[in-house]
Amino acid sequence: DTAVSQTPKYLVTQMGNDKSIKCEQNLGHDTMYWYKQDSKKFLKIMFSYNNKELIINETVPNRFSPKSPDKAHLNLHINSLELGDSAVYFCASSWGGRPGNTIYFGEGSWLTVV
Amino acid sequence: GEDVEQSLFLSVREGDSSVINCTYTDSSSTYLYWYKQEPGAGLQLLTYIFSNMDMKQDQRLTVLLNKKDKHLSLRIADTQTGDSAIYFCAPLNSGGYQKVTFGTGTKLQVIP
Numbered sequence: 001d002t003a004v005s006q007t008p009k010y011l012v013t014q015m016g017n018d019k020s021i022k023c024e025q026n027l028g029h030d031t032m033y034w035y036k037q038d039s040k041k042f043l044k045i046m047f048s049y050n051n052k053e054l055i056i057n058e059t060v061p062n063r064f065s066p067k068s069p070d071k072a073h074l075n076l077h078i079n080s081l082e083l084g085d086s087a088v089y090f091c092a093s094s095w096g097g098r099p100g101n102t103i104y105f106g107e108g109s110w111l112t113v114v
Numbered sequence: 115g116e117d118v119e120q121s122l123f124l125s126v127r128e129g130d131s132s133v134i135n136c137t138y139t140d141s142s143s144t145y146l147y148w149y150k151q152e153p154g155a156g157l158q159l160l161t162y163i164f165s166n167m168d169m170k171q172d173q174r175l176t177v178l179l180n181k182k183d184k185h186l187s188l189r190i191a192d193t194q195t196g197d198s199a200i201y202f203c204a205p206l207n208s209g210g211y212q213k214v215t216f217g218t219g220t221k222l223q224v225i226p
Contacts, residue, residue: 004156035216040218041151041200041218041219041221042216042218042219043157043202043216043219044216045213045214045215048213056213090156090157092157102159103147103159103214104159105149105156105157105158106156107155107156108155108156
């Protein structure tokens with residue numbers, strides 16, 4: 001059983017397109033995240049939702065819009081894709097507000113914008 | 115925001131010990147995590163230390179925390195080729211809600 005699953009794993013698309021990455025967790029966690037890892041392996045948090053409510057929103061272009069239909073899902077929609085959006089996007093989940101609880105990561109979605 | 119620095123690369127021979135270092139800036143970080151990322155994979159939590167501890171040992175892993183200097187290290191004893199990966203230091207920022215800031219990552223290469 002995959003705890004945090006994201007789809008698609010690989011995505012190649014042209015500049016200007018709109019794409020979505022889906023994420024689901026079956027751990028019963030109340031908090032989900034999106035992280036971006038660039039080509040230099042730097043890992044930065046983008047968004048965090050707790051019980052479907054946005055609690056962390058780092059400096060991310062408006063083209064990125066997270067959507068959490070329920071506690072188990074956090075999807076990432078990206079409009080007007082740019083070359084600089086090429087990265088690996090990791091979804092994660094945890095029991096939020098309780099330090100020390102493990103953050104579980106998905107396998108990542110490799111996005112390439114051409 | 116928090117800054118977390120690590121050396122980018124470390125190469126060791128199989129059987130030797132590896133020491134991966136990390137410095138951070140937020141002195142109120144409560145938990146400090148170490149994550150491992152194998153090629154093409156997600157991040158796996160290796161271990162963590164609470165800020166009121168100086169040391170934590172977990173099998174081949176030893177975490178040392180110098181809170182005064184805001185310095186964290188991860189020692190891997192008897193390093194194996196399977197330990198080759200990128201290791202991320204990740205302090206939990208103050209203010210709750212599991213906002214961890216990841217370091218730049220240290221790529222560990224184990225030479226057989």
